[in-house]
Amino acid sequence: MANKKSLHIESSGQLCIYCGACVGICPLNCIYLDETRITFDEKVCTRCEICVKACPVGAIEID
Amino acid sequence: MAADLKTDVLVIGGGPAGSMTAKWAAQAGASVLMIEKRQEIGSPVRCGEGMSKDWLHDVGIKPGRWVNLEVEGARIYSPSEKVFEINEKHAGNEVGYVVERVEFDKQLAIDAANAGVEVRLKTAATGILKENGKVVGAKVKQFGTTFDVRAKVTIGADGFESQVGRWAGISTNIAIRDMDTCLQYRMTNVDSDSRYCDFYLGKVAPGGYVWVFPKGDGLANVGIGVQVSQVQSMAEARNYLDAWIAAHPGYAKGKKIDMVGGGVSISAPLKQTVTDGFMLVGDAARMIDPLTGGGIANGCIAGKICGTVAAEAAQTGDTSKAFLDKYEKGWRARLEEKLYRNWLAKEKLTTLSDATFDKIIDALAGVRLEKLNVHNILKAVHEKYPEVTKEFEAFL
Ligand SMILES: Cc1cc2nc3c(=O)[nH]c(=O)nc-3n(C[C@H](O)[C@H](O)[C@H](O)COP(=O)(O)OP(=O)(O)OC[C@H]3O[C@@H](n4cnc5c(N)ncnc54)[C@H](O)[C@@H]3O)c2cc1C
Numbered sequence: 001m002a003n004k005k006s007l008h009i010e011s012s013g014q015l016c017i018y019c020g021a022c023v024g025i026c027p028l029n030c031i032y033l034d035e036t037r038i039t040f041d042e043k044v045c046t047r048c049e050i051c052v053k054a055c056p057v058g059a060i061e062i063d
Numbered sequence: 064m065a066a067d068l069k070t071d072v073l074v075i076g077g078g079p080a081g082s083m084t085a086k087w088a089a090q091a092g093a094s095v096l097m098i099e100k101r102q103e104i105g106s107p108v109r110c111g112e113g114m115s116k117d118w119l120h121d122v123g124i125k126p127g128r129w130v131n132l133e134v135e136g137a138r139i140y141s142p143s144e145k146v147f148e149i150n151e152k153h154a155g156n157e158v159g160y161v162v163e164r165v166e167f168d169k170q171l172a173i174d175a176a177n178a179g180v181e182v183r184l185k186t187a188a189t190g191i192l193k194e195n196g197k198v199v200g201a202k203v204k205q206f207g208t209t210f211d212v213r214a215k216v217t218i219g220a221d222g223f224e225s226q227v228g229r230w231a232g233i234s235t236n237i238a239i240r241d242m243d244t245c246l247q248y249r250m251t252n253v254d255s256d257s258r259y260c261d262f263y264l265g266k267v268a269p270g271g272y273v274w275v276f277p278k279g280d281g282l283a284n285v286g287i288g289v290q291v292s293q294v295q296s297m298a299e300a301r302n303y304l305d306a307w308i309a310a311h312p313g314y315a316k317g318k319k320i321d322m323v324g325g326g327v328s329i330s331a332p333l334k335q336t337v338t339d340g341f342m343l344v345g346d347a348a349r350m351i352d353p354l355t356g357g358g359i360a361n362g363c364i365a366g367k368i369c370g371t372v373a374a375e376a377a378q379t380g381d382t383s384k385a386f387l388d389k390y391e392k393g394w395r396a397r398l399e400e401k402l403y404r405n406w407l408a409k410e411k412l413t414t415l416s417d418a419t420f421d422k423i424i425d426a427l428a429g430v431r432l433e434k435l436n437v438h439n440i441l442k443a444v445h446e447k448y449p450e451v452t453k454e455f456e457a458f459l
Contacts, residue, residue: 025239025326034100055297058298
């Protein structure tokens, strides 16, 4: 996709509490949780924004 | 590059479901490796720490120092805070004991280790090994080193994240109306009552509830689950929880000493939980009770069956889906009917208005039910508010 929106997961610890809620709901299974880091597969992610809603603390943003 | 490993049974995830599965498989004579990606079993906690207790004996768990306190029952609060009390025996799978989850999870891992299970921490599965369509183990990373673990039977017990099953080819995807986004504070200096687990329904927590599970001496777990399909903006779980606390002086004066979050599935049971060489158990198999959000009991109950079948499969050498179906049938016989019934009830309850919740709780508060079941509840509501029970005709 040429102009995908950008998705940002704030997992440096300022907002993210590493709970894994985004990982379990991602319909494409493209978010990963290490103990203290969350990453996602930029190429697979379609910016469906479900993880944004599922995050209890608002650590995921799309713009 | 570390040497590859071989085992009869590989359990991925060291939560309650994983430890139970591992223990029962080892007790039945299998060699078992349980891997856990965290550095500490049970921590950080993702749990309100409430559980029923009638199932513990059946699966071989003895109450120990992980029991925090015993409650008499649950109090269900309507939006205008009318209260309905339920005795602990009838109050669902989150009411009975309040526990220390870190201690509980560690005890189950100790029981597994003592039964002969090899436990490896800081060890994450990063993929599944397949040969001719059959799962034959997992790709694993430990302390930065990657290697293969080859197993006769591989078990996904990786909790809500539920990635391992999807790697193995089982869909564990759930709809957003079948998930609660949760946040909880442990608070001190609050007015919780150590005799009850409290649940607050209605718009304070759209599609979910606020819970207060007492830990004694003015300490309590105060948390919230909000149905994801009803979330309107970012950080909604936190915003609703903070608003609820601010509106309740007995809690607003409290102090937060920790914060945990997580996802809870409130879905109907999955269509499939086994495939060739592979089984799913616990939250990974979406076994949480969709009405209460409690998942510890169901994960442990299924874990016992899963471990027993895994050992049998490894010993007979038949690890086909057809053989592992024994587990599928076993856990469904024990849990499925209730899971499905409670999912239907959840589907209904998440659509009710505050006014309807008020009427239901008001009608129930005034009567003493001999036996708590859907029929008796609806009968009591019908006598006071016949218009409300119309919405529930499907349940009669
Ligand atoms: C906020 C909240 C409150 C809750 N309150 C209650 C309650 O009061 N009562 C109740 O009964 N239930 C409650 N639940 C649900 C309960 O916590 C779960 O049902 C229970 O923990 C399920 O156990 P499990 O073993 O299936 O999964 P988990 O306990 O989640 O264990 C899974 C383990 O697998 C590990 N793992 C994940 N991926 C990998 C990988 N790739 N490799 C290696 N290891 C991996 C994880 O680190 C984790 O330790 C709550 C849940 C939440 C989020």
